[in-house]
Structure formats: structure tokens, C-alpha cells
Amino acid sequence: MAAMLFAFAVSCLHADPLPSWNSTAPKKAIMEFVEKVTTSGSAEYVQPSDRIAVFDNDGTLWSEQPAYFQLFFAIDRIKALAPKHPEWQTEEPFASLLKGDVKAALAGGDKALFDIVMATHAGLTTEEFEKVVTEWMATAKHPQSGKPFNSMVYQPMLELLAYLRANQFKTFIVSGGGIEFMRPWAEKTYGIPPEQVVGSSGGLKYEVRDGTPVLVKTPELVLNDDNVGKPVGIQRHIGRRPIAAFGNSDGDYQMLEWTTAGNGPRFGLIVHHTDAEREYAYDRDSHIGKLSKGLDAAKTKGWTVVSMKEDWNTIYPSP
Amino acid sequence: MAAMLFAFAVSCLHADPLPSWNSTAPKKAIMEFVEKVTTSGSAEYVQPSDRIAVFDNDGTLWSEQPAYFQLFFAIDRIKALAPKHPEWQTEEPFASLLKGDVKAALAGGDKALFDIVMATHAGLTTEEFEKVVTEWMATAKHPQSGKPFNSMVYQPMLELLAYLRANQFKTFIVSGGGIEFMRPWAEKTYGIPPEQVVGSSGGLKYEVRDGTPVLVKTPELVLNDDNVGKPVGIQRHIGRRPIAAFGNSDGDYQMLEWTTAGNGPRFGLIVHHTDAEREYAYDRDSHIGKLSKGLDAAKTKGWTVVSMKEDWNTIYPSP
Incomplete structure (x- = not known):
């Protein structure tokens, strides 16, 4: 019995926490960083409460092509709401969307x-909105893969999230996407609870309707959680500087810059979309998830660049 | 040895988690609620991830008389900054403050x-501001007690925070006070980390100064985390409805209302300042921490009201 337990313990110790990562430089860099900051007594030890790791969502934890997944949600909402908005038949960007011409709709920038x-997104109570998102996520399908959107998450990143949490990191999403769009499914999909989701945020208004208090979403932008807005969102919600940041586009540049400019051991990583066969390949010229400044800066800033094609042996989880 | 361990375990099981609370109704109500939501298999069991408890700070976790402690901080800052602001000698509310006439200064509402x-508070980087707050907290003294401000916290509430956390609750501050004013000392004082502090928030601007990124505090109000702003702050930062809320003034009314209107077991508690001898006695007519609407509603809403005089055998921790 003791021998069995011992064998089990040893096999656990040696189990690979990142099996979907090839044995290339990025995996080595991640594991060296984690070992360094968790080895008590080491000069670079970081106490558990300071082990804050932030992750972009679109293009970092799940796919973002041919358009941000939240846009597909919004288009489906426009279609569902259209009967109540006859003016949308002639008003842009709604008219083009209803004709199925997303490109023309987005020409308005x-x-x-x-x-x-x-x-x-506005006008609903937070509870109504949560229900709408949950129902959409359970039924909508990606236009190219035909799969549910929340199955198009990256298996290597799921392993990374779990590995960091097993090493007492607290993992946060810091995304340009809508905070209330992500919260309803982030816990189930990524193991990240609502209070650890930071995102672009609209206004909220407290009202008591027939004796029942509600929070109504209002059409203001309280936080544009992208570019320079990401360090702002991090400070507002987390209140301390992360020690590790993971992104994929120039919208993550300032988050990576802010994280890795702190004192002590720091880790920055960029997911580079290089796999046209298994996912998508795009960077400097993409209208979505453009990556140019970050690619240029990675070397001098010491950021790890992951090539999806070279460094990941699996992209999506098996169904 | 086994007998010793057994005796120790039994004594642990029977140790009183709330020794500074008298054996009156509020203590009983708290413990019944916690036992109910943590007993797996019970109809009112709440899974750990949903055990969110929110606490007001001023007047609920620490004292707030004769003025909010943050105001003493601001006055000390005004004095320290005055040499750089000659215009303050004649400009209100600064002129009155510099003459030591707080009442006249606050006449401007x-x-x-x-x-x-x-x-x-504005103009500094977040790191500079944290340093200023930390230094002030280490040196400033309350004008009446002569004690450091962060020693004027309520021992019964410290026990309550620890008791809830021992039962897998996640404890948050939700205060009208400034978020960046509380974060530097909340973890050490209350065991509440920066990411679980919600408060009134100013603007932030990301800048790179001589190659070093900073976040500069700007003079806007992004969230007035009081009254109807408290449920808004809760949703923005936590993203789900708490199951327990603790406050002391009408500024906490909507937080209590929002929390206790949810489905399933809920707990609301108001700290009533009734002890002029050991702390302060005030409610309906106080200019600070006014409690009137909440006192009237407590009975119909099922909120527990704590009388500091009757229900607490200790107010402040022993030095």
C-alpha cells in the first residue's frame, strides 16, 4: 500500500502539466519562471498573494476570427430585436447587419x-443580460467551424491556467471584450470566477421596480479595457501590478509593458497566430488582433513569443 | 498522543469563533446563517464560490467620528502641500482648513x-499615492483617542471576517471611501487583499515617463460608491450578488437591499452606534453615518441590528 502510494506520488510529481505544449523554448520559459517564483528561499521567490497573472481573452484564450465572437452575439441580438426596431431597416449600421453585410456595417469604424x-447590450437588467448570453452561448455556432464558440478555446492555455493556479497564482481575464458578456461562461470554461474578470464596461443604474431591486445596463462606456485602458482596468479591479501577462495583439501592448516593468521577476508572453491550417494565421496586417508593435518589441522587452504552429501540438480541446 | 490530539481537536471544535460578541440575538443569527449555508445536503446550502460577503468600512469595520478618517488624511495632505499652493491661503475650502476650521471648510457641502x-488625491502616480497613505497611516493619530487610525477597528468585526473566511466566504470591502486610500492597509488590517476592495474611484491615466510606465490619478469621479452606487460597485467589481452584507448607515441601505433581495438564504446586518462611553452614539441626526431609513426598514427586511453597547463586550483590539 505504502509502495503504491509512493509510486502514485512520484508519477504525480512527474506528470507534465503542459502536455499540449511542445518541448520548445516557450514551455521551458514558462516552467522556469513558475519554478523560480514558487521556490521559497530563492532570491526571486514571490509570495502567493502577489502571484497575479492576467490574460487577454480574444485571440489569447479563444479564437477571434473571422470577427470577435462578441460581434456574432451582437448581430444575433440585432436580428432578434429587429421586429421591435423598424427604424433599423434603414439606419446604419443596423440596416447592413440585417442584410447580412457585416463588412458594410463595420465600415463606420x-x-x-x-x-x-x-x-x-444596454437596456436590459444584469440578470436578463446574463440569461441572454447564457442561452446564446449554449446554442450559437461559429460560422466557419460550426462548433459552439466556447469550445474554440485553446487547450494549451487551459493547461497553463490550471498550472498557474496549482502554483497558487490568481488568474484574471483582462479583455477588451465586454465584462458582462464574459462573466456568465468564464468560470465554467476557464475556471475564472466573475470577480476575476476585467473587461470593457458599460454604465449601470440601480432601480427598484415594483419593490424588486434591479441593475439596468445603460449606454455609456465606463471603461474601454484595451490598449492604455488595460493597465487602468488592472489597477481599478485588481489594485496591484501582475507578475505575469499573456496577450496576442497590440491591444495587449500596454498590459505587457506595465506588467513586465515592475520590480522582481516578471513574465510576458505573446501568442502569435501562425497556424492557418489548424486555426488562423495573421499579424501585422490583420484588421482584428493586429500584432506589429508587440512583435517588434518582444525581443528587447524579454517577452516570450509563442508560435501556435511550432509550439502547440494541440489547438482546441477534444470534444 | 492520540488522546491528546483528540482532546485538542474537540477543544478546537468548541472554541468560540466570536468571543467579543455577547451571547445575544445577533451572534446567534450570524452563526445560524453560517451553519445553514455551509451544511452540505441542507436545502439552504450555498456552494463556496457563491459565499460572497460585503462590508462597508467607515462605521462598520472602523470608527468614523468625529469625521471620516480619510478627511483627516486629506487635511494633513492639504497642510503638507500648502507651500506649493499659495492660492489656498485665500481659496475655499482650503483657506478654512489651513486655519484649522474644518466646520467652515465643509460648509461648502x-x-x-x-x-x-x-x-x-489626484496628480500623483498610484505608487506615489500608496506610499503617502502608508506613511500617513504609520504616523498619524486620531484627534480624540490619540491612537493610530487603523487601530480603531472593531475587534468583533475582525472576528467575524475571520469566521466567515474560515467557512470559505470571500470577504470584500464595499465602501464610500476611496479605493486607493483603503488598499494599502486593508490586507494587513482586515486580511482583505487589494482586489477585494471596492470603493469610490477617481480617474487613472496611463503614461510612459522617461521609459517608465506609470498610472496617474486624475481628478474625475469614476464611481461614487455610496447609496445606489454600492450595488453598482458590487456588480462592476464582483459580478455577482453577495449573500451577506454588513453596514451601519443609510449609505449602506441599497447594498443591504440588493444583497437580501436575492434568492436563497441571505443575511443583512446593521451596526448601530449606541455606545457613547466606549465608542460613539449616533444615528438619525448624525451628519456622519446617519442611520434612519435603515433602522426603520430593518424589521420588515429581516436585517439584524447590532447594538454596540449591548452586543459587543469589546470594541477595539487590545494594543
């Missing part, structure tokens, strides 16, 4: 995107 | 308070 998100 | 807070 950030303003068009903002209008789409606000029209589909 | 919320606008005066806002000006004082912004003048003393």
Missing part, C-alpha cells in the same frame, strides 16, 4: 461598433 | 469635500 454594442 | 479629495 469604432462608432458603428459602439452603436451595435450599446443597442444590443 | 459635497462640492467642498470633492475639491478637498481631488486636490489631495
Whole structure:
């Protein structure tokens, strides 16, 4: 019995925590960093409460092509709400969306995107919105893969999240995506609870309706959690500087910069989309998830760049 | 040896987790609630991840008389900064403050308070501000007790925080006070880490100064975390409804209302300041920590009211 237990313990100690990562430089860098900060007595030991790790979502934890998944949600909402909004038949960006012409709808740039998100996200109570997101996630399918959107998460990143948590890291999402769009499924999908999700945030208004208190989503932008907004979101929600940051696009540049400029051991990592066959390949010229500045800076900043094609032996979890 | 261990285990099981609480109704109500939601198999069992408890700070975890402690901090900052602001000698509310006339300074109402807070809190980087708060907390003394401000915390509430955490609750501060004013000392004083502190929040701006990234505090109000702002702050930061809320003034009314209106077992508690001898006695007519609406509603809402005089055998921790 004792021998069996011992054998089991030894096999546990030697189990690979990152089996979907090839034995290339990024995996080695991650594991060296984690061992360094968790070895008590080492000069680079970091106490558990300071082991904060932040993850971008779109393109870092799940796919983001051919468009941000939240945009597909918004389009489905526009279609569902259209009968109540006859004016959308002629008003942009809604008219183009209802005709199925996403490209024309988005020709209006950030303003068009903002209008789409606000029209589909505001007005509901937080509980109504949570229900709408949960139902959509359970039924909607990605237009190219035909799979549920929350199955298009990266298996290597799921392993990384679990590995960090097993080493007493607290893992947070810090995403340009909507905070209330991510919270309903982030715990089940990533093991990240609602209070550890940071994202772009709209307004909220407290009301008592027929004796029942509700929080109503209002059409303001309280935090644009992208670019320079990411360190702001980190400070506002977490209140201390992370020691590790994981991103994939130039929208993550300041989050990586802020994280890795701190004192003591730091880790920055960029997921580079290089696998047209198993996922998508894009970087400097992409309209979504553009990665140019980050790719140039990675070497001087000491950030690890992961090539999905070379460094990951698996992309998505097996169904 | 086994007998000793057994005796130790039994004594642990019977140790009183709330020794500073008298054996009156509030203590009984707290312990019944905690036992109910933590007994697996019971109809009112709540899974650990949903055991969210929120605490007001001023008047609930520490004293708030004769003025909010953060105001003493702001006044000390005004004095320290005055040499750089000759205009404050004639400009209100600063002129009165510098003459030591707090009452005249605050005659300007919320606008005066806002000006004082912004003048003393904005302009610094988050790291500079943290240093200023930490130094002040280590040296400043309460004008009446002569004690450090963070020693004027309530021993019964420290026991309650520890008791809830021992029962797998996650404890949060949700305070009208400044989020960055509380974070530097909340972990050491209350065991509440920065990411579990919600408070009134100013603006933040990300800048790179001579190659070093900083977050600069700006003079805007992003969240007024009081009254209807408390449920908003809870949703923004925590993203789910707490099952227990602890407050002391009408500024906590909506937080208590929002928390206890949820489905399943809920707990709301109001600390009533009834002890002029050991602390302060005030409620309906107080200019600080006014408690009137909450006192009227407690019975119909099922909120527990703690009389500091009757229900607590100790107020402050022994030095």
C-alpha cells in the first residue's frame, strides 16, 4: 500500500502539466519562471498573494476570427430585436447587419461598433443580460467551424491556467471584450470566477421596480479595457501590478509593458497566430488582433513569443 | 498522543469563533446563517464560490467620528502641500482648513469635500499615492483617542471576517471611501487583499515617463460608491450578488437591499452606534453615518441590528 502510494506520488510529481505544449523554448520559459517564483528561499521567490497573472481573452484564450465572437452575439441580438426596431431597416449600421453585410456595417469604424454594442447590450437588467448570453452561448455556432464558440478555446492555455493556479497564482481575464458578456461562461470554461474578470464596461443604474431591486445596463462606456485602458482596468479591479501577462495583439501592448516593468521577476508572453491550417494565421496586417508593435518589441522587452504552429501540438480541446 | 490530539481537536471544535460578541440575538443569527449555508445536503446550502460577503468600512469595520478618517488624511495632505499652493491661503475650502476650521471648510457641502479629495488625491502616480497613505497611516493619530487610525477597528468585526473566511466566504470591502486610500492597509488590517476592495474611484491615466510606465490619478469621479452606487460597485467589481452584507448607515441601505433581495438564504446586518462611553452614539441626526431609513426598514427586511453597547463586550483590539 505504502509502495503504491509512493509510486502514485512520484508519477504525480512527474506528470507534465503542459502536455499540449511542445518541448520548445516557450514551455521551458514558462516552467522556469513558475519554478523560480514558487521556490521559497530563492532570491526571486514571490509570495502567493502577489502571484497575479492576467490574460487577454480574444485571440489569447479563444479564437477571434473571422470577427470577435462578441460581434456574432451582437448581430444575433440585432436580428432578434429587429421586429421591435423598424427604424433599423434603414439606419446604419443596423440596416447592413440585417442584410447580412457585416463588412458594410463595420465600415463606420469604432462608432458603428459602439452603436451595435450599446443597442444590443444596454437596456436590459444584469440578470436578463446574463440569461441572454447564457442561452446564446449554449446554442450559437461559429460560422466557419460550426462548433459552439466556447469550445474554440485553446487547450494549451487551459493547461497553463490550471498550472498557474496549482502554483497558487490568481488568474484574471483582462479583455477588451465586454465584462458582462464574459462573466456568465468564464468560470465554467476557464475556471475564472466573475470577480476575476476585467473587461470593457458599460454604465449601470440601480432601480427598484415594483419593490424588486434591479441593475439596468445603460449606454455609456465606463471603461474601454484595451490598449492604455488595460493597465487602468488592472489597477481599478485588481489594485496591484501582475507578475505575469499573456496577450496576442497590440491591444495587449500596454498590459505587457506595465506588467513586465515592475520590480522582481516578471513574465510576458505573446501568442502569435501562425497556424492557418489548424486555426488562423495573421499579424501585422490583420484588421482584428493586429500584432506589429508587440512583435517588434518582444525581443528587447524579454517577452516570450509563442508560435501556435511550432509550439502547440494541440489547438482546441477534444470534444 | 492520540488522546491528546483528540482532546485538542474537540477543544478546537468548541472554541468560540466570536468571543467579543455577547451571547445575544445577533451572534446567534450570524452563526445560524453560517451553519445553514455551509451544511452540505441542507436545502439552504450555498456552494463556496457563491459565499460572497460585503462590508462597508467607515462605521462598520472602523470608527468614523468625529469625521471620516480619510478627511483627516486629506487635511494633513492639504497642510503638507500648502507651500506649493499659495492660492489656498485665500481659496475655499482650503483657506478654512489651513486655519484649522474644518466646520467652515465643509460648509461648502459635497462640492467642498470633492475639491478637498481631488486636490489631495489626484496628480500623483498610484505608487506615489500608496506610499503617502502608508506613511500617513504609520504616523498619524486620531484627534480624540490619540491612537493610530487603523487601530480603531472593531475587534468583533475582525472576528467575524475571520469566521466567515474560515467557512470559505470571500470577504470584500464595499465602501464610500476611496479605493486607493483603503488598499494599502486593508490586507494587513482586515486580511482583505487589494482586489477585494471596492470603493469610490477617481480617474487613472496611463503614461510612459522617461521609459517608465506609470498610472496617474486624475481628478474625475469614476464611481461614487455610496447609496445606489454600492450595488453598482458590487456588480462592476464582483459580478455577482453577495449573500451577506454588513453596514451601519443609510449609505449602506441599497447594498443591504440588493444583497437580501436575492434568492436563497441571505443575511443583512446593521451596526448601530449606541455606545457613547466606549465608542460613539449616533444615528438619525448624525451628519456622519446617519442611520434612519435603515433602522426603520430593518424589521420588515429581516436585517439584524447590532447594538454596540449591548452586543459587543469589546470594541477595539487590545494594543
